[in-house]
Amino acid sequence: MPNLVRHAALALALTAALVLTGCGAEVTSPDRKNSGTGASGHYPVTVENCGQRKSYAKAPQRVVTNDVGITEIMFALGLEDHMAGFVMPDDKGDLDSVPWKGAYQRTTWLSKKTINKELVVDARADLVFAGWNYGFNEGEGFTPAELERVGIDTYLLSESCRNGRGKARGVMAPLDALYTDLRNLGRIFDVEDRAEALVATFRKQVAEAEATALKGADRPRVFLYDDGQDKPLTSGRYAGPHDIITRAGGDHVMKDLEDTWATVGWETVVERDPEVIVINDYGDVGAEQKRKFLKSYPPLANVSAIKNDRIVVLDYAELVESPRNPAAIASLAADLRGLRR
Known part of the structure; x- marks a missing residue:
């Protein structure tokens, strides 16, 4: 499957919210x-x-x-x-x-x-x-x-x-x-x-996105990758990505992590086998470099998201607490729906 990337719907949804x-x-x-x-x-x-x-x-x-x-x-x-x-x-x-x-x-x-x-x-x-x-x-x-x-x-x-x-x-x-x-x-x-x-x-806006989001067994397992190679920095249940992933129709694989942004081990990621990886795009190491690392890192070779090339990119400002969060939910919900077509 071709890579999934964030699309123009995010900007349109955010603009609509502000106009309203x-x-x-x-x-x-x-x-x-x-x-x-x-x-x-x-x-x-x-x-x-x-x-x-x-x-x-x-x-x-x-x-x-x-x-x-x-x-x-x-x-x-x-x-x-x-x-x-x-x-x-x-x-x-x-x-x-x-x-x-x-x-x-x-x-x-x-x-x-x-x-x-x-x-x-x-x-x-x-x-x-x-x-x-x-x-x-x-x-x-x-x-x-x-x-x-x-x-x-x-x-x-x-x-x-x-x-x-x-x-x-x-x-x-x-x-x-x-x-x-x-x-x-x-x-x-x-x-x-x-x-x-x-x-x-x-x-x-969130309610409308949730109404169209995947439900039940169709919800894919999703991992948020912020940065890091020895150990990944990711989102726990109290950082923005948890609600963005969950309300967009995904099953956040780190929902039991009682923190906001925290480091975990790659073995935990492999064990939980995410079907989709969301990349946080910011910093000197951009989304494409992060994607190349994930695709080439041997321990992840058999993870479903890597095998099936299911990688979504969202901007930093969409994932930290900000007025962009609701539009990010709508955008990700559309991406996740695309996985099941």
Whole structure:
């Protein structure tokens, strides 16, 4: 069977979702300039973020975001006017073809390297929106506690919440994490109507994809390959790919992995014999190089996905928590249906 690749339906579905809500690249609601001023008596507000209650006396005005999914959550809510800028490597795909092209152009790209305290202090940030292993890292000395010491507030990506077992991450289903962050940020920035419109549209989009997805015994076993040759980095049940695979009609072979992104052994992959492999496309080692490795790696020679050349490619921004997740479900559902024809 020829290789399966992501197709134009993904972009079309995502664009349709944004048009339905009136959010995204060009937010034209009349209260845009006034949102977050506190004039409506909206403040103070309190939200729960990764198990902690956080209060805001007003909407942050100089937010620094880290990475593409986090940045696009802000853009999807039309909050680029509240941003000092974003930090992101330039290996996360084509940003000119996304619905938020205008928001990217209007917002300062602060760095293509690692986010750090000096950078956000220089940007005069009043809030940093990042996550554990999405910028925050004790080894680098960049943590919410360290920023609090210099008077900068933080909001943690819900996908990255630690669950109390060491540094393992994940406290809720991946799509619930996306909806939680949209609603929390809607309250923090006094744009709750926009947040609810996005959540409603995303839920509808996911439901429509699930209605056409493979069911029962037709569901193929699916493995997410992020990177790594000695041992593969993959998705557990709390990272975006779990809900994307499952709701698209696949059986996620690492659904018992109680973490978000984690390393496993190749012997586990061989034992679970995935019928489809989804490649996460990003970084210096692109999808084609990853595909060639998988096809040539001797221990995988008898794995069904390799024998039958059933490999799907999705972009990084579709697989981490982001507004692209629902459209990725629709795209993958179409690919998986194609396997059974």
